[in-house]
Amino acid sequence: MGYHGRDVEVVSISKEQYLVASCDSCGAIGMKDLDEVRISWSITGRLTTRVALMEVLSTGAVPQMMTVAISNEPYPTGEGILEGVREELVFARLTLPMAISTEKNIITQQTGLGVSVIGVAEKNQLRIGTSQSGDNIYCLGFPKVGPEINNPEDSEIVQIHHIQALLNICGVHDIIPVGSRGIHVEAQQLASNVKKQMIVDPSCVLDLHKSAGPSTCLIVSASSSSIFDLKSSGFERLPLTKLGRLD
Missing domain, CATH: 3.30.1330.10 (PurM-like, N-terminal domain)
Incomplete structure (x- = not known):
């Protein structure tokens, strides 16, 4: 397909x-x-x-x-x-x-x-192209690559159980692991797939163009009401950054 x-x-x-x-x-x-x-x-x-x-x-x-x-x-x-x-x-x-x-x-x-x-x-x-207008886009974890990664259980990078938890949160739509193309490309692609634009949050300080190597972070689109659930679902030690919203 x-x-x-x-x-x-x-x-x-x-x-x-x-x-x-x-x-x-x-x-x-x-x-x-x-x-x-x-x-x-x-x-x-x-x-x-x-x-x-x-x-x-x-x-x-x-x-x-x-x-x-x-x-x-x-x-x-x-x-x-x-x-x-x-x-x-x-x-x-x-x-x-x-x-x-x-x-x-x-x-x-x-x-x-x-x-x-x-x-x-x-x-x-199927969780592909399920984002909706008005969704916020978040990044879970930090982009890391090469020698920056020496511990598979690094508390700053995403792991399997984080995705398993996200799948059970009401209001979470698309979930996309970020790889070598970086956060910006993946977020723009997410928006394009649902014929929307991502409005970048001016407070975001992440390097959106850095490679995330072996998917050390992921992006999530979610309704604005889901932020409480994101913060209280086992991600308290994992960096959560708002990237923007879909419009």
Whole structure:
């Protein structure tokens, strides 16, 4: 179907359901000789898995299965990455079957990883293009990238349970994880998808053009009455910034 810049693909599989697929890739981040960012392979696996899961969950879909494509040898790189993948699933309280592939023929000098997640959404619960005129747009978390991220449980970045909580708040509409394109592009795309404009709040001090790396923040459109629920739903330690409103 294509959804105007969203990092997911949505296909109708029946009168009642959509198939929702997302993927995320990661290169030169790990412990190999030529990696640009030096970090444990388990963190590489965990954060890459988080991105793909958040993209599917944010649409209202329920993840059903995943694939993990590791462009490196099974041990030690593959084993370390898979440790992180499984840790993130446990942290998200999800159990998913997965297809796994590693490189067994060529010696590699940089870490390479791709994770895909496939989910199913009920058509009446799909969270794409549901924003409404007058909605406020908020950013949860801070945009961080590269060496700024060394702790998957950093209190300033979004995690799976934040999306799971947002899905249960009345008045929350679109939920979009922010990646390398930055907050501004994602917010403008959200507005464009519902044929509205975003009026930027002059008090916003976030860098709207900075890459958010492995989706360290997300944007949310919500009715003005939802701000109390946002502040009281487990986000008290996570930065919440008003970006503007839809008009």
